[in-house]
Amino acid sequence: MKTAASGFSPLISVDRSAAKPLYSQIYDAFRAAIVGRNLRAGERIPSTRALALELGISRIPVLNAYAQLLAEGYFTSRSGSGSFVSTSLLGRQEPAEERSVRSTRIRSTPRPVAQRCSLLPRYERPAWLIGKGAFTLSQTAVDAFPFHVWSKLVARYCKNLHLSDLQYGDPMGFRELREAIGIYLRAARSVRCEWSQIMIVSGSQQALDISARVLLDAGSPVWVEEPGYWLTREMLSAAGCRLVPVPVDDDGLDVSAGIKQCRDARAAYVAPSHQYPLGATMSASRRLQLLDWAQRAGSWIVEDDYDSEYRFDSKPIASLQGLDHSSRVIYIGTFSKVLFPSLRVGYVVIPPDLVDHFLSVRHAMDVSPPHLYQAVLANFINEGHFSRHIRRMRLAYGERREILVDCIEKEFGSLLQLHGAEAGLHLTVTLPKGYRDRAISARASRRSLWLWPLSPAYLGAASRQGFILGFGGVTPAEIPTAVRKLREVLMPERSR
Ligand SMILES: Cc1ncc(COP(=O)(O)O)c(C=O)c1O
Numbered sequence: 352m353k354t355a356a357s358g359f360s361p362l363i364s365v366d367r368s369a370a371k372p373l374y375s376q377i378y379d380a381f382r383a384a385i386v387g388r389n390l391r392a393g394e395r396i397p398s399t400r401a402l403a404l405e406l407g408i409s410r411i412p413v414l415n416a417y418a419q420l421l422a423e424g425y426f427t428s429r430s431g432s433g434s435f436v437s438t439s440l441l442g443r444q445e446p447a448e449e450r451s452v453r454s455t456r457i458r459s460t461p462r463p464v465a466q467r468c469s470l471l472p473r474y475e476r477p478a479w480l481i482g483k484g485a486f487t488l489s490q491t492a493v494d495a496f497p498f499h500v501w502s503k504l505v506a507r508y509c510k511n512l513h514l515s516d517l518q519y520g521d522p523m524g525f526r527e528l529r530e531a532i533g534i535y536l537r538a539a540r541s542v543r544c545e546w547s548q549i550m551i552v553s554g555s556q557q558a559l560d561i562s563a564r565v566l567l568d569a570g571s572p573v574w575v576e577e578p579g580y581w582l583t584r585e586m587l588s589a590a591g592c593r594l595v596p597v598p599v600d601d602d603g604l605d606v607s608a609g610i611k612q613c614r615d616a617r618a619a620y621v622a623p624s625h626q627y628p629l630g631a632t633m634s635a636s637r638r639l640q641l642l643d644w645a646q647r648a649g650s651w652i653v654e655d656d657y658d659s660e661y662r663f664d665s666k667p668i669a670s671l672q673g674l675d676h677s678s679r680v681i682y683i684g685t686f687s688k689v690l691f692p693s694l695r696v697g698y699v700v701i702p703p704d705l706v707d708h709f710l711s712v713r714h715a716m717d718v719s720p721p722h723l724y725q726a727v728l729a730n731f732i733n734e735g736h737f738s739r740h741i742r743r744m745r746l747a748y749g750e751r752r753e754i755l756v757d758c759i760e761k762e763f764g765s766l767l768q769l770h771g772a773e774a775g776l777h778l779t780v781t782l783p784k785g786y787r788d789r790a791i792s793a794r795a796s797r798r799s800l801w802l803w804p805l806s807p808a809y810l811g812a813a814s815r816q817g818f819i820l821g822f823g824g825v826t827p828a829e830i831p832t833a834v835r836k837l838r839e840v841l842m843p844e845r846s847r
Pocket residue numbers: 489553554555556557580622627655657684685686687692696697
């Protein structure tokens with residue numbers, strides 16, 4: 352049984368003028384807190400000294416109350432560690448299951464919530480998202496991350512902490528990190544920017560959200576890629592926008608189709624370097640066409656550049672933002688793929704005239720980003736660890752990608768079509784007619800094979816079925832077995 356090291360005092364007040372003795376008031380308050388489940392089995396109880404001090408009374412009534420609670424089995428004590436709510440009460444205390452909390456029926460007058468809640472699908476984890484390993488999406492090779500360097504930088508930061516670092520920070524983020532990112536983006540991604548245009552956010556998702564709050568109104572028509580990134584769609588739906596699914600082909604977003612469907616869209620959300628999930632790189636002519644449309648229509652382009660550090664057969668593709676001469680592109684990047692996703696650090700390069708709007712919205716949302724990891728990350732980049740890590744990981748992921756492609760070709764021949772294996776940490780395979788990806792994914796999960804189906808990436812009817820296979824978190828040695836398992840799941844009778 353996990354013990355909580357809280358030692359928080361429950362809300363107890365004692366009335367010195369009451370007829371009821373003090374020890375009895377304290378005993379009743381603890382008993383009520385335990386029976387009412389505000390204090391739970393295994394949780395630490397404050398020391399008698401601390402509680403007496405807090406209540407402003409002598410220690411004796413507290414000692415007496417604790418002695419009785421111990422004698423009756425509500426408390427247990429461990430020498431040297433203090434007193435805890437007894438774990439033998441578990442039977443009498445219902446488990447605090449998340450599900451039972453959610454399904455609690457509350458009888459009352461109407462309990463209205465915002466309409467946008469009903470625009471979002473219920474948050475749940477489908478079968479293919481439960482496990483870790485082949486071929487879970489959005490996993491990085493965390494075992495290859497230089498944690499010894501990272502933890503040294505964290506320790507150094509903590510040792511040299513300035514008291515001013517504990518105060519609220521700049522809503523745009525920590526200047527040193529913004530400068531470091533600016534140097535990286537100009538050199539490696541051909542982004543046109545000054546550090547003062549860069550805002551630090553908690554991953555691309557927050558950047559998408561802030562951009563929608565600044566640029567879009569409820570009902571604004573917005574182009575999204577079809578198929579596309581489901582979290583962009585969910586964020587735009589929550590903002591009440593009208594989603595216009597624009598097809599993608601081997602050249603990326605079909606701009607002419609978008610213009611035909613809705614010329615006056617307020618914005619286009621695109622991933623031109625490595626379209627998600629089909630992996631196309633937007634061609635130069637499409638890029639120019641998209642920029643031209645945005646300039647003529649007075650629209651915005653939000654560029655999601657989430658994983659383009661990892662391109663295997665050629666140099667990384669320059670950003671769309673770098674081609675933009677009319678400041679129509681909002682450029683978003685993240686450290687989720689290039690470092691690790693729980694870091695929750697990303698950035699937005701904002702057109703100069705929009706900086707004040709982004710700043711106001713951000714400040715109203717969450718004031719400013721947390722300081723610790725911004726400072727550590729700035730040092731990680733400035734001391735050369737970041738560029739070294741990218742170089743190393745490009746080779747490591749390149750090897751995984753190559754093994755995966757070889758194994759798929761060997762096991763499946765021309766049955767599966769490969770898409771987007773040139774970059775990033777995933778590739779997509781499409782299935783011949785007759786296969787249903789969701790059903791196969793559910794079947795595969797029962798064998799601990801995690802296949803993200805392609806069809807839910809479509810807003811409209813899915814024109815293809817397939818799987819988006821993440822290879823970031825799979826070791827080269829595991830890949831052949833996992834592909835063989837994929838074959839067994841897909842073609843059970845032929846695999847025997
Ligand atoms: C298309 C796309 N954009 C962005 C991200 C990264 O999001 P975040 O920075 O919020 O972790 C992902 C992660 O899988 C993605 O697939």
